[in-house]
Amino acid sequence: MKALVLLGCPETPSQTPMAVYVFNKLTKMGYDTTIAANPAASKLVKISDPEGLYNLNLVDLERTLGEINEGDYDLLVGFVHKDAAASFFVTFDQILQTKSLALVFSRDADEIAEFVTMIEESGSNALITSVRAFHNPSPIKVKFDRAIKEFE
Amino acid sequence: MSFCLDTYLQQSDNYEIHASKAGFKDCAMIIRFKADDLVYIKPGDEVLGVRVIGIPPIPIGFDHEKGTVFLPYTKPCHGTSVVELPIDEEEVEKIRKLDTGNKK
Numbered sequence: 001m002k003a004l005v006l007l008g009c010p011e012t013p014s015q016t017p018m019a020v021y022v023f024n025k026l027t028k029m030g031y032d033t034t035i036a037a038n039p040a041a042s043k044l045v046k047i048s049d050p051e052g053l054y055n056l057n058l059v060d061l062e063r064t065l066g067e068i069n070e071g072d073y074d075l076l077v078g079f080v081h082k083d084a085a086a087s088f089f090v091t092f093d094q095i096l097q098t099k100s101l102a103l104v105f106s107r108d109a110d111e112i113a114e115f116v117t118m119i120e121e122s123g124s125n126a127l128i129t130s131v132r133a134f135h136n137p138s139p140i141k142v143k144f145d146r147a148i149k150e151f152e
Numbered sequence: 153m154s155f156c157l158d159t160y161l162q163q164s165d166n167y168e169i170h171a172s173k174a175g176f177k178d179c180a181m182i183i184r185f186k187a188d189d190l191v192y193i194k195p196g197d198e199v200l201g202v203r204v205i206g207i208p209p210i211p212i213g214f215d216h217e218k219g220t221v222f223l224p225y226t227k228p229c230h231g232t233s234v235v236e237l238p239i240d241e242e243e244v245e246k247i248r249k250l251d252t253g254n255k256k
Contacts, residue, residue, distance in 0.1 A: 084229070084230070095195070122207050
């Protein structure tokens with residue numbers, strides 16, 4: 001089983017620890033997990049694991065977008081905290097046509113509603129979980145732990 | 153060698169940005185407003201050598217008089233922009249074949 005984790009723009013502090021958390025969780029669930037991120041987001045995650053304890057498998061987001069095909073992954077998990085991240089998630093979801101989970105978060109409730117609507121209106125069958133969060137990763141962790149049970 | 157939008161935008165100044173650091177919906181609206189002809193494609197369809205990112209149906213616009221195409225261009229940290237650049241008939245025909253016909 002293979003899982004792909006999509007990271008958005010790294011300006012949200014909670015994304016980096018949650019990326020490591022999600023990678024670890026999916027790996028323990030038996031997924032061969034890959035994190036796709038832009039160079040800045042990728043560097044934040046990579047430096048968070050200086051000894052390579054997690055064997056984080058990081059790839060370039062845009063290169064991956066150019067290379068993937070339907071069925072390449074069994075699960076897609078996306079961090080959606082910006083308009084662009086919603087667009088990326090929907091695009092990967094549409095190409096891969098696989099099970100997917102959108103972790104929607106923002107400090108702004110209106111933004112959360114907007115991103116959820118974008119995903120829903122795309123016709124995606126993704127499981128969407130959303131929460132107000134920015135600096136503190138705990139609310140996202142709680143939502144993720146609950147949502148990922150659907151895929152166990 | 154086939155056309156690649158990313159390389160073109162880095163190496164040419166023959167393009168125009170109509171919106172930058174915007175949301176996808178606003179950019180889609182600008183394309184609909186500016187273009188005199190439109191096709192609607194799916195996210196991930198390839199246009200000018202890159203997979204287009206967005207929420208379906210994604211509008212791709214043409215100005216046939218100027219011989220240009222309008223398309224959304226999304227980067228993770230910079231949001232979506234509307235880029236207008238020259239296009240030849242062969243590429244226009246390739247894009248037409250992607251038309252889903254779905255305008256909603």
